Amino acid sequence: MQWLFKYCRSSIGSKVLMAVTGLMLFGFVVGHMLGNLQIFIGQEAVNNYAATLKEMGALLWLARIGLILAVLVHISAAIRLTRGNQKARPITYAHSGTVQATYASRTMMKSGLIVLAFVIYHLLHLTFGVILPEAHSATDSLGRPDVYSMTVLGFQNVLVSLSYIAAMLLLGFHLSHGVSSLFQSLGLNHPRYNPIIQKIGPSAALVIVLGNISMPIAVLLGLVSLPAGAAS
Numbered sequence: 309m310q311w312l313f314k315y316c317r318s319s320i321g322s323k324v325l326m327a328v329t330g331l332m333l334f335g336f337v338v339g340h341m342l343g344n345l346q347i348f349i350g351q352e353a354v355n356n357y358a359a360t361l362k363e364m365g366a367l368l369w370l371a372r373i374g375l376i377l378a379v380l381v382h383i384s385a386a387i388r389l390t391r392g393n394q395k396a397r398p399i400t401y402a403h404s405g406t407v408q409a410t411y412a413s414r415t416m417m418k419s420g421l422i423v424l425a426f427v428i429y430h431l432l433h434l435t436f437g438v439i440l441p442e443a444h445s446a447t448d449s450l451g452r453p454d455v456y457s458m459t460v461l462g463f464q465n466v467l468v469s470l471s472y473i474a475a476m477l478l479l480g481f482h483l484s485h486g487v488s489s490l491f492q493s494l495g496l497n498h499p500r501y502n503p504i505i506q507k508i509g510p511s512a513a514l515v516i517v518l519g520n521i522s523m524p525i526a527v528l529l530g531l532v533s534l535p536a537g538a539a540s
């Protein structure tokens with residue numbers, strides 16, 4: 309058991325833990341986006357989806373606990389790796405412009421922390437209803453939480469929409485490097501496939517950014533609006 313603990317704290321072990329938890333979080337982001345995109349189908353689809361998730365009860369809580377653990381392990385591995393790198397190279401370069409590293413790769417810690425701040429803000433907004441609380445208690449004609457109207461009302465606020473769009477761009481930045489580098493951390497790289505692997509991260513990030521920003525933009529443009537009869 310001790311060898312496992314030692315491995316997890318090693319540089320290679322930390323990289324593998326980061327990759328595995330990063331993959332779990334990426335899976336959540338993809339699934340969450342696909343569920344949310346039902347906003348384009350309408351109120352019934354979104355509210356039904358949200359109610360179905362809540363009906364999963366213990367299974368939903370298991371997934372939530374898994375996600376929270378993944379976030380904690382991902383952050384602690386990132387801190388361990390950053391500290392390890394600083395110890396290995398205590399003197400900073402006179403020219404910090406490293407040739408190979410992209411801007412996204414050099415700012416992973418910063419973009420990751422901003423994404424974390426966004427998730428806290430997002431939970432306060434849509435899960436706990438602390439931001440715009442008047443929209444949070446709404447229910448639909450079937451008495452279910454009206455997640456559709458709550459989301460649309462939120463995005464009708466220009467500042468809320470702009471903050472989501474900015475956070476999604478940073479998330480895209482984080483994913484564009486993170487997704488490509490997880491292949492390397494898991495030993496799934498090969499000189500022949502590396503050029504393709506390098507493109508997977510930015511492509512996946514682009515899909516996530518476009519999918520997520522399409523929602524606030526559609527609401528701001530009036531393409532997605534409150535159902536007839538709902539107060540705006």
Ligand code: HEM
Binds near residue numbers: 455479523
């Ligand atoms: C435009 C983009 C997004 C929309 C419209 C959206 C919408 C929502 C909604 C409506 C909820 C509450 C669901 C409910 O209580 O029934 C929610 C919860 C949540 N969202 Fe998002 N979201 C977006 C992007 C994101 C992103 C990018 C992340 C992560 C990086 C994220 C992480 C979460 C988490 C962790 C929860 C709590 C899930 C739970 O309670 O189990 N969301 N989101």
